[in-house]
Amino acid sequence: MQLTLWTYEGPPHIGAMRIATAMRGLHYVLHAPQGDTYADLLFTMIERRDARPPVTYTTFQARDLGADTAAIFQTAVAEAYARFRPEAMIVGASCTAELIQDDPGGLARALDLPIPVIPLELPAYQKKENWGASETLYRLVRALAGGTRTPRDERRPLCNLLGPTALGFRHRDDLVEVTKILATLGIDVNVVAPLGCTPADLGRLGAADFNVVLYPEIARAAGQHLQKIFGQPMVETVPIGVQATIRFVGEVAALAGVDPAPVLAGAPSRLPWYSRSVDSTYLTDKRVFIFGDATHALAAARIATTELGFRVVGLGTYTREFAREVRAEAALHGIEATITDDYLDVEAAIQAAQPELVLGTQMERHVAKRLGLPCAVISAPIHVQDFPARHSPQMGFEGANVLFDTWVHPLMMGLEEHLLGMFREDAEFHAEATPSHLGPGHAPPAPPAEAAGQAPPAEAGIHVAAAPASWAPDAEKELKKIPFFVRGKARTNTERFARERALPLITVETLYDAKAHFGR
Amino acid sequence: MNAHAPLPSLQTGCDIRQERGQRAVFCGLTGIVWLHRKIQDAFFLVVGSRTCAHLVQSAAGVMIFAEPRFATAIIDERDLAGLADANEELDRVVRRLIERRPDIRLLFLVGSCPSEVIKLDLARAAQRLSRTFHPDVRVLSYSGSGIETTFTQGEDACLAALVPEMPKAAASAAPSLLVVGALADVVEDQFARLFAQLGIADVAFLPARRAGELPAIGANTRLLLAQPFLADTARALEARGGIRLAAPFPLGQEGTTGWLRAAADAFGVPSDHFARVTAAGRARAATALALYRARLAAKRVFFFPDSQLEVPLARFLSREMGADLIEVGTPYLHRQHMAPELALLPDGTQVVEGQNLDAQMDRCRAARPDLTICGLGLANPLEAEGLATKWSIELLFTPIQGYDQAGDLAELFARPLKRRARLEV
Numbered sequence: 001m002q003l004t005l006w007t008y009e010g011p012p013h014i015g016a017m018r019i020a021t022a023m024r025g026l027h028y029v030l031h032a033p034q035g036d037t038y039a040d041l042l043f044t045m046i047e048r049r050d051a052r053p054p055v056t057y058t059t060f061q062a063r064d065l066g067a068d069t070a071a072i073f074q075t076a077v078a079e080a081y082a083r084f085r086p087e088a089m090i091v092g093a094s095c096t097a098e099l100i101q102d103d104p105g106g107l108a109r110a111l112d113l114p115i116p117v118i119p120l121e122l123p124a125y126q127k128k129e130n131w132g133a134s135e136t137l138y139r140l141v142r143a144l145a146g147g148t149r150t151p152r153d154e155r156r157p158l159c160n161l162l163g164p165t166a167l168g169f170r171h172r173d174d175l176v177e178v179t180k181i182l183a184t185l186g187i188d189v190n191v192v193a194p195l196g197c198t199p200a201d202l203g204r205l206g207a208a209d210f211n212v213v214l215y216p217e218i219a220r221a222a223g224q225h226l227q228k229i230f231g232q233p234m235v236e237t238v239p240i241g242v243q244a245t246i247r248f249v250g251e252v253a254a255l256a257g258v259d260p261a262p263v264l265a266g267a268p269s270r271l272p273w274y275s276r277s278v279d280s281t282y283l284t285d286k287r288v289f290i291f292g293d294a295t296h297a298l299a300a301a302r303i304a305t306t307e308l309g310f311r312v313v314g315l316g317t318y319t320r321e322f323a324r325e326v327r328a329e330a331a332l333h334g335i336e337a338t339i340t341d342d343y344l345d346v347e348a349a350i351q352a353a354q355p356e357l358v359l360g361t362q363m364e365r366h367v368a369k370r371l372g373l374p375c376a377v378i379s380a381p382i383h384v385q386d387f388p389a390r391h392s393p394q395m396g397f398e399g400a401n402v403l404f405d406t407w408v409h410p411l412m413m414g415l416e417e418h419l420l421g422m423f424r425e426d427a428e429f430h431a432e433a434t435p436s437h438l439g440p441g442h443a444p445p446a447p448p449a450e451a452a453g454q455a456p457p458a459e460a461g462i463h464v465a466a467a468p469a470s471w472a473p474d475a476e477k478e479l480k481k482i483p484f485f486v487r488g489k490a491r492t493n494t495e496r497f498a499r500e501r502a503l504p505l506i507t508v509e510t511l512y513d514a515k516a517h518f519g520r
Numbered sequence: 521m522n523a524h525a526p527l528p529s530l531q532t533g534c535d536i537r538q539e540r541g542q543r544a545v546f547c548g549l550t551g552i553v554w555l556h557r558k559i560q561d562a563f564f565l566v567v568g569s570r571t572c573a574h575l576v577q578s579a580a581g582v583m584i585f586a587e588p589r590f591a592t593a594i595i596d597e598r599d600l601a602g603l604a605d606a607n608e609e610l611d612r613v614v615r616r617l618i619e620r621r622p623d624i625r626l627l628f629l630v631g632s633c634p635s636e637v638i639k640l641d642l643a644r645a646a647q648r649l650s651r652t653f654h655p656d657v658r659v660l661s662y663s664g665s666g667i668e669t670t671f672t673q674g675e676d677a678c679l680a681a682l683v684p685e686m687p688k689a690a691a692s693a694a695p696s697l698l699v700v701g702a703l704a705d706v707v708e709d710q711f712a713r714l715f716a717q718l719g720i721a722d723v724a725f726l727p728a729r730r731a732g733e734l735p736a737i738g739a740n741t742r743l744l745l746a747q748p749f750l751a752d753t754a755r756a757l758e759a760r761g762g763i764r765l766a767a768p769f770p771l772g773q774e775g776t777t778g779w780l781r782a783a784a785d786a787f788g789v790p791s792d793h794f795a796r797v798t799a800a801g802r803a804r805a806a807t808a809l810a811l812y813r814a815r816l817a818a819k820r821v822f823f824f825p826d827s828q829l830e831v832p833l834a835r836f837l838s839r840e841m842g843a844d845l846i847e848v849g850t851p852y853l854h855r856q857h858m859a860p861e862l863a864l865l866p867d868g869t870q871v872v873e874g875q876n877l878d879a880q881m882d883r884c885r886a887a888r889p890d891l892t893i894c895g896l897g898l899a900n901p902l903e904a905e906g907l908a909t910k911w912s913i914e915l916l917f918t919p920i921q922g923y924d925q926a927g928d929l930a931e932l933f934a935r936p937l938k939r940r941a942r943l944e945v
Contacts, residue, residue, distance in 0.1 A: 001567075001595055001596065002593070002594045003591060004594050007573045007574055011571045033547065033633045033667045034547060034666045034667075035546060035548075035549065035550075035571075036571060036575075037546075038578055038897070040897025040898070044896070045900065051901050052897065052898065056542060060667065095569035096666075099600075125595060125597040
């Protein structure tokens with residue numbers, strides 16, 4: 001039993017729903033009690049989809065448990081087939097139905113429907129959402145993949161794009177970018193799976209020359225299967241960041257036998273120049289903490305270091321299936337990876353790493369807000385803000401532009417706050433001044449009651465208990481002159497310095513002694 | 521005026537029928553989202569699966585800013601395979617939780633579908649843990665499972681679990697009034713003022729804002745239900761001697777007046793005094809409602825089943841706002857508690873208890889209502905088909921009861937229509 005205040009991933013059947021909802025002509029019959037229908041709102045409210053997910057829930061109740069839940073399941077399958085006439089169906093159980101062991105696969109098979117019915121075994125007490133999505137895509141591909149390649153001299157090179165799903169973090173926009181790159185290279189896309197494809201489309205997967213796996217968490221298993229049965233090579237380089245995109249273009253062009261030059265010519269991304277321009281100097285060695293799914297966390301670590309000049313002081317993922325890769329990447333930065341799905345562990349790791357920027361999920365955004373740190377969101381779990389109205393990819397050269405803006409803006413906001421603070425003594429600024437972007441007439445916001453009432457106990461268990469040396473008034477005053485975004489670090493470092501030397505009082509001298517000792 | 525007298529359940533001109541099939545509703549765990557804010561020193565620990573954790577997180581406005589006073593003890597394969605003793609595991613989790621949150625005075629162990637199917641005895645676990653943490657923390661249990669409870673029934677189960685903890689009122693105690701059902705604090709305060717002005721001195725609310733402030737219950741306690749989904753709680757309170765006052769629910773001017781009058785009559789408040797005390801509220805409600813009547817009059821309204829608030833809301837929309845009711849779906853219909861409401865609905869109102877989702881959606885599409893009240897999962901798909909919707913969960917999170925919220929309630933329904941009229945894109 002695990003105490004969970006917040007979860008990064010849903011149960012595995014949510015992953016299956018992400019596949020089913022991405023596709024057309026597929027229906028999912030889920031043996032589940034009524035409460036599980038909440039999952040619809042993930043798609044209709046968070047992603048703002050205009051139709052219900054193609055899912056029928058059996059919604060059995062306690063009184064049915066003594067009777068015949070198997071019959072309820074069979075009725076649901078038969079009625080769903082009659083109403084929706086899908087090309088294929090997937091059937092399975094959620095956590096509760098798994099316990100009553102009705103065997104959805106066998107029950108559906110007994111109905112002898114004239115379409116493929118693919119049973120899913122998604123162990124709800126062991127696995128999670130991304131695994132469920134991966135397993136579902138793999139099962140569908142295994143059951144339905146077909147098609148043959150025509151000779152290459154009669155056509156342009158052809159590839160499949162595997163991985164984009166419903167409720168995926170920027171999958172919609174990534175797909176546009178990657179398709180654009182492929183088109184410029186003269187490569188045609190055979191099938192995109194699962195987003196927008198039909199079961200019949202899966203029957204044409206074999207016609208492609210190779211597969212592009214955009215999100216390994218979701219599509220690696222399917223890609224490996226296709227490699228085995230059709231001998232299709234697989235590109236697994238995730239084109240997030242300038243260098244990764246260039247590598248991706250090279251690999252894809254090599255497999256397709258085309259010239260990558262047209263795509264790489266000129267300056268396809270603004271990131272390299274923006275990063276080299278002198279105004280970006282202040283980004284050097286910014287301490288950054290990174291946490292997310294494996295794909296996005298790994299990419300972020302590489303971009304942060306080699307494309308923006310940050311220093312990675314923390315790296316982690318909740319994707320345990322990719323812990324090995326993330327540990328290896330962390331080792332390159334001389335740190336130990338945080339592999340956990342307990343957000344309290346992540347919060348503690350962030351506090352310990354003392355970053356100046358957090359790149360994380362929505363949960364780390366809240367942690368960063370509590371700690372007063374700038375933050376940008378780089379990964380699911382998904383939030384309504386992750387479906388912006390504008391085009392906002394992570395992948396490709398445009399994706400790199402988006403990342404530069406998204407990660408650097410929070411730091412710039414911090415700088416502005418600092419400048420405001422510096423001028424605080426000037427006539428038009430004073431301690432009660434509200435941020436200028438709010439315009440006149442805005443009172444400073446009261447702290448939210450909930451947060452105010454609850455934050456202390458939440459933090460009580462995390463703060464390292466210690467008896468800090470007391471601050472002399474002039475030292476405290478000097479501390480306030482330090483930019484607020486490094487002030488916390490200066491305070492902790494000075495207190496640590498004083499503690500280690502058993503100094504009872506922190507003076508201005510102590511402050512600068514500590515600064516000299518620890519360096520920047 | 522006999523609205524407070526127990527009405528025979530069939531005294532209604534409504535056309536009531538039942539439907540079975542696929543449902544699109546939340547389970548009772550969802551109630552935690554508002555209950556944890558109401559009972560300020562209580563913590564809700566769901567004993568369930570990752571699905572339960574994901575549901576509460578998704579229902580709670582998707583993301584949580586401060587550390588919330590709810591969590592899930594996620595059952596894993598070790599618990600199921602018997603490798604770990606589920607009770608020992610639960611004790612360990614609760615210990616860790618109480619160490620982290622020493623401010624907790626009342627801990628609810630909330631049963632879920634998986635915990636019920638594997639027959640984890642949370643009542644016994646609560647007793648055991650209560651002994652362990654006595655006197656600092658009281659531990660109670662209830663079921664919010666989707667196989668037992670629908671959405672608001674979670675609150676019913678939670679409040680019913682509090683009833684045995686309530687002190688016994690002395691047999692000689694003066695008559696007292698107990699208002700049952702979670703209300704926003706601001707609404708509770710308004711009602712407390714009104715009861716005081718009416719001259720009803722001894723008024724208490726269940727749930728109380730603090731775990732240690734549970735009101736007493738006895739043969740002289742009169743029960744006034746503030747929410748229409750409290751079947752088990754009312755039964756438990758009646759078993760302890762309380763006498764339920766039949767009343768409509770305090771939604772809209774008429775509902776609020778009927779609800780207050782049920783209490784006033786039971787406590788012998790003279791009718792002219794009642795009229796005087798309520799005059800200002802009734803007038804303010806009338807003024808506020810008039811602002812929205814043009815927007816809602818003659819609008820055709822369709823309710824999907826969700827919170828059990830549907831029947832009183834339909835009564836309000838029909839009688840006070842002049843809307844036409846196409847279909848009033850409700851997950852359950854408590855015929856006795858709802859009798860005063862059903863008596864007020866227009867003859868021939870289609871009331872459907874239970875759900876068969878696809879068939880109901882077909883009826884809704886065919887009827888092309890002007891406004892559809894439905895759950896979060898259905899709202900955008902129906903909007904995309906050109907139907908204006910009001911998502912019903914907002915009716916639980918927003919203060920809507922009483923005279924001074926009657927206008928807010930009308931506005932909730934008017935807003936989607938106003939928005940549609942406003943937008944030109």
